[in-house]
Amino acid sequence: MTSISVTLTGNPQDKPSTVKEMGFGKLFTDHMFMMNYRTGRGWYDPRIVPFGDLSLSPASLCLHYGQTVFEGLKAYCGRDGQVRLFRPDENFNRLNRSNQRLCIPRIDPQFCLEALKQLVTLEKDWVPRQEGASLYIRPFVIATDPKLGVKSGDEYLFIIILSPSGAYYESGLEPVKIYVESNYVRAVRGGMGEAKTGGNYAASLAAQDEAHEQGYSQVMWLDGVEQKYIEEIGAMNAFFLLDGQVVTPGLTGSILAGITRKSVISLLERWGIPVAERRVEAQELVLAYERGLLQEAFCTGTAAVISPIGELKWREHVMTMNGGETGPVARRLYDALTGIQYGTLPDEMGWTVNVCHI
């Protein structure tokens, strides 16, 4: 691939000065990375350009047939002024797995990581320095053929945009209320639940709206076949501490292989805390709860790192976990992961990638 051309903006924006101004995903930095694909030519014209609107035919495939994939990761600025990425190779590899399911051509993970580092370095003044804040990174691919007709595209855009984001929790870890969804289904084996593609999120909107109306922050999905087994939560994976053992649903094809999930499993193993990837029946949680053995429940994901579940509801069963407070395992994981991400703890696993210094 040729080298990346750079066109600088003539119109740099003011950077947000408080995390409140930042919010999440609504402000974007001055530049973005793009490249094109065409069948027969491959990926071409990698470029950093001023952030701005895309010009897309109203017939673009991505607007009609959902041929899109995306990723989400963050750049963290440590107190030492070092800007770090957390396991970005995992994101680009997962993007390729999503690409494969959606019949989108592979990207070169190494090249994309280089492009990302170059973009973040250019935008380094946009990386928030506030505790817990970060620069959210959104790589995505869309099919752009201006042609109606259900088929995989011959033209694609790969784009990376950056968004400065405040801390997920304003005041430390805050347990959330979640219910297990009994009507709507997000994904089923043989479907595309394992891919990070728009349709999976579109499928979740109605359930999420109903959850919000009832004062819950998210729904926990059940499998699509039997509607018995726990799958995942919104944009997070699910973990339970059951009688001293941590369990999380296995990667059976219908849930996303979270990178936080994978990291949590590694940390627990390192710490000698038993952890199992297996089917988890909603009914099993109720039985454990009734016997006092459901000690903790938490979600994992890039956005919040660890999200403790204070209350979990399934049908008529309302389960309050750890008195509605953050449990010790969730807390320890949160501290370990954020410590590595912000460079206050040694990165013994080699999970971080240094980008630049501020």
Place this chain on the structure above:
Amino acid sequence: MTSISVTLTGNPQDKPSTVKEMGFGKLFTDHMFMMNYRTGRGWYDPRIVPFGDLSLSPASLCLHYGQTVFEGLKAYCGRDGQVRLFRPDENFNRLNRSNQRLCIPRIDPQFCLEALKQLVTLEKDWVPRQEGASLYIRPFVIATDPKLGVKSGDEYLFIIILSPSGAYYESGLEPVKIYVESNYVRAVRGGMGEAKTGGNYAASLAAQDEAHEQGYSQVMWLDGVEQKYIEEIGAMNAFFLLDGQVVTPGLTGSILAGITRKSVISLLERWGIPVAERRVEAQELVLAYERGLLQEAFCTGTAAVISPIGELKWREHVMTMNGGETGPVARRLYDALTGIQYGTLPDEMGWTVNVCHI
């Protein structure tokens, strides 16, 4: 709603003169209809404007979380020079059902039909006059909030684009080869299979690519729970003539409620041919086939109207229908529907809507 403003193109394109030039879905007329939505304001600024690229933020919700819906219908020019739509009210009502599943605000079906008629009238010279050709109409809605974060949008675009399209069959009805898909799943109850939304088509791409590689034109989907019951085909519904009775899978929530399907059922009832909407097991088809009772199989949809199935494969069973030729029921339905659409047969059901005269 205020009246529709019209901005004419200063740069009209040449119209295709042969159906070969037309193809399907690759040429677009000179104008399109658009309107915007914002929460609190409702739909606003309905307008006919020159066909051209959309300017969309790279953060637009529709490019990330698949919050999109669409419709597909056609305008037909009869030998009498009358341009007709076929049951367009059904399309706008179905669009609203898709909107509801995808948390997109309702459109006003009557207003949209008026807008469509105005647009088609303006573009009437684009309506092909060749036998079997038509003007394909694509209404669609996309969420455009420039904001990452999985939630339903507050801003939408509703757009109608028009594409002159050649006849689906170059030389009359041509039976297709289809196999029943055993691995991939398109949709499941509780999911969004009933809605016409991008994700359902994205989910189908990999299976379709594999079918093409094996020399089949499409796959026939099975239900997502038991993978036993026939659902639908690509962008078409499925019908079988079993021992003198026509059967088609019922609308259980995971398949699209085709307008051609509904019309076929009405015609069969009118003709006194027994027709049932019910579960159809793949196994049942094989058993019927082995006893010589599987007399016909065909697909229904706006694109091809009726698509006879010449060969249907499920696992190791290869079933050749009616000697691989179009059966009499498929033929009669095709003639009846196209006769109504092109005005060569009386429209006794009141299915057509006159738009203008060429």
